[in-house]
Amino acid sequence: DTGVSQNPRHKITKRGQNVTFRCDPISEHNRLYWYRQTLGQGPEFLTYFQNEAQLEKSRLLSDRFSAERPKGSFSTLEIQRTEQGDSAMYLCASSSAPGQGKETQYFGPGTRLLVL
């Protein structure tokens, strides 16, 4: 499968614990996005990487959230001291440099987080 992959697919944790999710984008894509989606809502932008540089971060993202893309390939999203309100689907998407239709984002299957 050469699409975007995410691991784990499901995560159940207790409030206060830290969790880390991984996203592996399509190999030739240099752009990577993280979104959060709650039931009945559209994806909410969290952060964006171009290669290894984190160029955008949502103001809605608290200090408990951090993301990295150390070598410009896979990315990790960490949530520290999880709260019940963090329960959601976390989606990753990747794309090429814009132009000639390459701005299309391809989404991964998501990681569903449940905080008890």
Place this chain on the structure above:
Amino acid sequence: GENVEQHPSTLSVQEGDSAVIKCTYSDSASNYFPWYKQELGKRPQLIIDIRSNVGEKKDQRIAVTLNKTAKHFSLHITETQPEDSAVYFCAASLYNFNKFYFGSGTKLNVKP
């Protein structure tokens, strides 16, 4: 920041009828507008997109129209089929594609 509103939240049509979903955006600098289809339990998938230098784009039974002056864009599905049933999301992005703002989604139900 950008604000994208989408209507209606649910839409039920008879197979063969047309369906129209509308979105408005607030930032006049937005210039790229994709539409995604998300089936239950699956990832969003791009179905059509439009840039601000184009007023309309068509791909078989799907079309998107854009009115830059009014800051709204619409998805049109003709000859709907039961397999069109899904949640559809509109989105808007600025010229640098660094951020995408999504609407809240429209659940389309096509009745056979």
